[in-house]
Amino acid sequence: MAQTKYLLSEDRIPTSWYNVAADLQTPPPPPLHPGTLQPAGPEDLAPLFPMGLIAQEVSTERLIEIPDEVREIYRLWRPTPLIRARRWEKALGTPAKIYFKYEGSSPAGSHKVNSSVPQAWYNKQEGITKLTTETGAGQWGSALSMACSMFGMECLVYMVKVSYFQKPYRRSMMRLFGANVIPSPSDTTDAGRHILSQDPDSPGTLGIAISEAVEVAAKNDDTHYALGSVLNHVVLHQTVIGQEAIEQMELVGSYPDYVVGCVGGGTNFGGIAMPFVGQNIKYGKKTRIIAVEPAACPSMTKGVYAYDFGDTAKMTPLLKMHTLGHDFVPAGIHAGGLRYHGMSPLVSHVYDQGLIEARAVMQNDVFGAAVSFARAEAIVPAPESSHALAAVVELAEECKQSGDEKTILFNLSGHGHFDMAAYDNYLDGKLEDYAYPEEKIKESMKNLPKI
């Protein structure tokens, strides 16, 4: 079955990242400069990102070689295991075969290190000594802190204030890896001071924290900004997940009918999905590829596909994406990593092209699926990842009704060891279901940039 091969070397770690853009009929729309509304050139992105990553952002090459030093570090936890969830299948009483790729086995506990390591590496090659970033739930902050410590770089993390106090141990982990962690909004940036002047008790949002981190990078020559989700180069780095999964499924003589992943900014999903999208396009495979989002933050199922800013202070280039509007303020659901207003332009584009599907799920179903999975498979899933689990439960139930022995593959993007407060809330029956109201979406749409 040579057709399904990506280039994995003997150690079973991919040698290249896979760029789906090379296999699409229509190229994804480019980012636009927020002032001129012309396609943003490399020089527009250069204050924030190294050229190595900017080139990847707009690349149309199919395979982009992974630098040796990055593969050496990947080797600490890659390839990640592909596991068949036999006990969970039994608990669900489904004839479906359920497999998952376990990214929670990485050092920082999620898929995010697949991108933080190459991002730090490309910056270091171009003489950058310090990276700034934002973090919501803390996973990306942990991942970037770890990567910076590997390469002897400084790391400054703006952590959404509500998470800073709710998830103190994520903060501790970042400090352990040597990072400086500041609750956002803060008085260390113009963007933060502006928000605080309007609302001194602001709990913060990812959009605000991005504005703060971007501002620091834009003002300092030795400093760049790193984003843990959304952008094409981040999706690209995550494709190690799907490439490994294709090979691992092949080793057990199987191929998925469904590929499922949760979406916040879309990168762990893109990472497992894009290699399978490529197989569908190139070899006429019929795998259904499903992105799962919270009903409280439904950018794909309820948002519009339009150019929007990536942040609240409107400093980023305009990205064409499924969005709820850059001024979206999410409800305090227990999946901090999925509370972002936008969606990866690449994931949005393949969704718009009809190459993938999307579903929204409610919080209590998410935790219900997580608990049944944990009790069967003895792994505590992250609340974010558990959105994928909730959709798998739906698919498993459909198979039960129809008697179809479908093969389902999902990405378990991270473990939930730092999310015990959320699990306590669920087990105490205190979680509320919440769907983002239609009127609020309409209101935000009025503030979209006019293109």
Ligand SMILES: *Cc1c(COP(=O)(O)O)cnc(C)c1O
């Ligand atoms: C950050 C995070 C997500 C959401 O980000 P994506 O870019 O959509 O992958 C999902 N799961 C986990 C465990 C995360 O840390």
